Amino acid sequence: MAAQLIDGKAIAEQIRQELKAEVDVLKQKYGKAPGLAVVLVGERKDSQTYVRNKKKACDEVGIVSFGTDLPETASEEEVLQVVAAYNADPAVHGILVQLPLPRGIDEQRVLDAISIEKDVDGFHPLNIGRLAMRGRDPLFVPCTPKGCLELLKRSGVQLSGKKAAVVGRSNIVGMPAALLLQREDATVTVIHSRTPDAQRICAEADIIIAACGKAEMVGGDWIKPGAAVIDVGINAVDDPNAKRGYRLVGDVNFAEAAEKAAKITPVPGGVGPMTIAMLLRNCVDGAARSFE
Ligand code: GUN
Numbered sequence: 001m002a003a004q005l006i007d008g009k010a011i012a013e014q015i016r017q018e019l020k021a022e023v024d025v026l027k028q029k030y031g032k033a034p035g036l037a038v039v040l041v042g043e044r045k046d047s048q049t050y051v052r053n054k055k056k057a058c059d060e061v062g063i064v065s066f067g068t069d070l071p072e073t074a075s076e077e078e079v080l081q082v083v084a085a086y087n088a089d090p091a092v093h094g095i096l097v098q099l100p101l102p103r104g105i106d107e108q109r110v111l112d113a114i115s116i117e118k119d120v121d122g123f124h125p126l127n128i129g130r131l132a133m134r135g136r137d138p139l140f141v142p143c144t145p146k147g148c149l150e151l152l153k154r155s156g157v158q159l160s161g162k163k164a165a166v167v168g169r170s171n172i173v174g175m176p177a178a179l180l181l182q183r184e185d186a187t188v189t190v191i192h193s194r195t196p197d198a199q200r201i202c203a204e205a206d207i208i209i210a211a212c213g214k215a216e217m218v219g220g221d222w223i224k225p226g227a228a229v230i231d232v233g234i235n236a237v238d239d240p241n242a243k244r245g246y247r248l249v250g251d252v253n254f255a256e257a258a259e260k261a262a263k264i265t266p267v268p269g270g271v272g273p274m275t276i277a278m279l280l281r282n283c284v285d286g287a288a289r290s291f292e
Pocket of ligand 1: 096097098099100121143144172
């Protein structure tokens with residue numbers, strides 16, 4: 001393997017230490033701790049795991065976590081009432097509604113109801129709109145793409161004047177990742193399912209962020225020698241030799257890409273741990289703004 005590994009687990013741990021110190025200062029100065037409210041609707045196992053991990057991470061850095069679990073059968077109005085109560089609660093500085101919501105609940109209506117001052121996911125259209133505009137700043141940036149940029153910066157990857165390719169255009173990752181790279185003065189191409197010559201475009205990029213949700217789609221011949229590769233994907237593929245009968249792979253073929261890239265994130269242990277670290281970052285920033 002030629003590439004240097006970008007260790008998301010270690011970088012996320014370092015960020016949590018930094019945040020813990022910041023939270024201690026806030027507590028000393030204002031006598032209050034940052035608070036995060038997590039709303040979970042339904043019984044999806046993956047969402048339950050994410051929510052549990054988010055609350056545990058809050059505890060570790062001294063953020064107070066609040067939680068509301070609603071049943072699968074909860075109505076949209078009930079979810080909106082919970083959001084409204086957290087909007088009005090001065091002990092809560094960040095509100096996260098775990099996605100996806102059960103069918104029948106209008107996700108956009110729920111996300112739009114979160115106060116932009118507490119929108120730690122950065123999904124409110126006002127925050128996304130500001131992210132897209134030159135000379136304007138969002139209050140919060142979505143956690144996963146923010147984590148991707150943090151990994152690049154902390155690994156010493158220069159962004160200004162570079163060519164970047166983002167594979168995938170989701171509201172949660174691809175689109176905001178492209179906006180963030182552009183704000184750092186990279187020249188960005190967004191590749192999606194209808195893009196002709198996706199491989200050629202990618203192979204010209206100095207920086208690749210892969211977030212298309214397709215196991216190992218980005219092969220070695222998609223990588224420019226010396227590129228920095230950030231793999232957001234996490235896909236289970238059948239493997240009879242693996243302990244659980246499957247193994248986790250990214251959207252990048254790691255073995256092939258690592259032969260050509262200069263720097264690359266592993267899966268797992270790359271972007272994943274950074275998403276939660278950035279959520280904590282956003283929550284502390286929101287609290288600090290409200291205390292001042
Ligand atoms: N579901 C999957 N990713 C996310 C995320 O970043 N935020 C929320 N709220 N739900 C998610």
